[in-house]
Amino acid sequence: MRREEIVMVCCCDIAGQVRGKGMPAAELEARRQRGVGWTPTNIMITAFNDIAPGPWGAFGDLVLLPDLATHLRVDFGDDGPPEQFVLGDIRHLDGRPWECCPRDFLRRGLTALADEFGLSLKAAFEHELHYDRVEERPNAGYALDAYRRQGAFGEVFFHAMRQAGLEPDTFMAEYGPAQYEVTIGHQDGLGAADQAVILREMARASAHRLGGRASFTPILRPEAVGNGVHVHFSLWAGDDQPVMHAADGPGEIGPRAGAFAAGILAKLPAILALTAASPISYLRLTPNRWSASYDNLGLNDREAAVRICPVFETMGVARERQFHLEFRAADAAASPYMLLGAIVWSGLWGLRGDLPTPTPTTEDPSQMAEDRLAELGLQRLPLSLTAALDNLAGDDDIKAWLGPQFHEVYLGHKRFEIGLTAHLNDAARCERYRWVY
Numbered sequence: 001m002r003r004e005e006i007v008m009v010c011c012c013d014i015a016g017q018v019r020g021k022g023m024p025a026a027e028l029e030a031r032r033q034r035g036v037g038w039t040p041t042n043i044m045i046t047a048f049n050d051i052a053p054g055p056w057g058a059f060g061d062l063v064l065l066p067d068l069a070t071h072l073r074v075d076f077g078d079d080g081p082p083e084q085f086v087l088g089d090i091r092h093l094d095g096r097p098w099e100c101c102p103r104d105f106l107r108r109g110l111t112a113l114a115d116e117f118g119l120s121l122k123a124a125f126e127h128e129l130h131y132d133r134v135e136e137r138p139n140a141g142y143a144l145d146a147y148r149r150q151g152a153f154g155e156v157f158f159h160a161m162r163q164a165g166l167e168p169d170t171f172m173a174e175y176g177p178a179q180y181e182v183t184i185g186h187q188d189g190l191g192a193a194d195q196a197v198i199l200r201e202m203a204r205a206s207a208h209r210l211g212g213r214a215s216f217t218p219i220l221r222p223e224a225v226g227n228g229v230h231v232h233f234s235l236w237a238g239d240d241q242p243v244m245h246a247a248d249g250p251g252e253i254g255p256r257a258g259a260f261a262a263g264i265l266a267k268l269p270a271i272l273a274l275t276a277a278s279p280i281s282y283l284r285l286t287p288n289r290w291s292a293s294y295d296n297l298g299l300n301d302r303e304a305a306v307r308i309c310p311v312f313e314t315m316g317v318a319r320e321r322q323f324h325l326e327f328r329a330a331d332a333a334a335s336p337y338m339l340l341g342a343i344v345w346s347g348l349w350g351l352r353g354d355l356p357t358p359t360p361t362t363e364d365p366s367q368m369a370e371d372r373l374a375e376l377g378l379q380r381l382p383l384s385l386t387a388a389l390d391n392l393a394g395d396d397d398i399k400a401w402l403g404p405q406f407h408e409v410y411l412g413h414k415r416f417e418i419g420l421t422a423h424l425n426d427a428a429r430c431e432r433y434r435w436v437y
């Protein structure tokens with residue numbers, strides 16, 4: 001059958017959903033300044049489709065302007081149409097950035113980091129997911145047979161990512177039920193978040209072509225381990241100069257990276273509402289799940305909120321160019337723009353305050369007595385999205401980073417979403433979220 005190609009112009013909103021409108025693919029270049037019309041209230045559409053009360057109702061108009069650098073067209077080589085979309089920015093009709101555009105929240109943070117400190121950020125998102133076309137088997141973690149039984153999914157997914165301009169790095173069977181992990185190469189700040197959006201969609205598209213589903217739900221069942229999103233990041237000065245490492249720094253962290261990490265950890269009780277953005281995220285953020293449950297900077301510790309990652313001496317890349325940190329208190333309920341934006345803005349806040357590098361931990365905080373926790377200044381992370389949102393509501397710094405309207409909109413959206421599953425138990429709530437992520 002003859003067809004005409006359609007390209008979707010999309011954004012990734014505060015529900016972490018990719019939404020947009022289609023237009024003739026042949027007109028993409030010509031319409032790059034015009035984009036497609038968009039509606040303010042769309043940002044209030046929750047993960048469950050119910051619309052949270054917001055300031056606009058049925059009023060108002062915006063545009064979704066495509067960023068052609070993100071355009072992808074992936075031919076799966078089956079009978080289906082190519083997967084084709086482009087990510088964009090939500091703007092006012094006169095072209096000004098919209099106050100509630102998640103991508104602009106990240107962009108503004110990156111611009112401030114460059115303007116105030118001459119620093120840029122590179123990042124790579126590491127994702128875990130549940131693939132439903134594979135049996136759950138005991139003892140699956142890293143197992144060759146668990147890799148084998150997912151069939152062609154991994155290879156189709158790698159091909160799709162490669163065609164979309166991503167650099168596949170690893171794919172493996174993870175520890176959880178029908179759980180897989182994928183890593184890709186790093187990118188400059190905004191590009192890293194774009195690629196995280198694209199990676200999730202390529203996984204969903206690949207699974208769909210194979211008649212299945214890939215879900216990035218934060219946790220499949222209350223007793224399972226979660227699907228984490230770990231953000232590996234490093235700061236660079238001027239002409240590609242690494243600034244993370246100092247041989248004599250605490251945990252070998254240089255002063256600027258230390259201030260950045262200190263800002264993230266200081267703001268973690270509030271930014272968690274942006275990085276772990278669903279009620280079930282907090283089932284994952286509990287001890288013994290290799291996620292994060294304390295506000296610590298951990299040396300090679302997979303339960304630290306921010307981990308000092310190892311350096312691979314066999315790699316042949318200088319120590320200071322490899323050395324980086326990993327933010328682990330996140331999952332895919334968060335839009336990658338909100339997640340990376342929260343990291344950048346709070347890190348920037350740490351730099352502005354010239355905060356000292358936190359003392360790296362080498363023990364498990366969940367096993368520490370109260371007085372030891374107090375001595376190290378460590379705190380348990382908020383136990384619920386409600387608690388994290390209350391911290392976000394009371395934080396005037398974050399209100400300034402987001403802008404007052406976006407701050408209010410985010411709180412209203414997420415508090416409404418919590419109400420939508422408040423009547424359910426954890427197991428039923430997990431089941432609901434499995435289908436939206």
Ligand code: GLU
Pocket residue numbers: 128225226227228229284289290291292302328
């Ligand atoms: N599944 C763990 C999480 O929820 C991460 C396991 C790992 O890759 O270290 O973050």
Ligand code: MG
Pocket residue numbers: 128174181
């Ligand atoms: Mg993993």
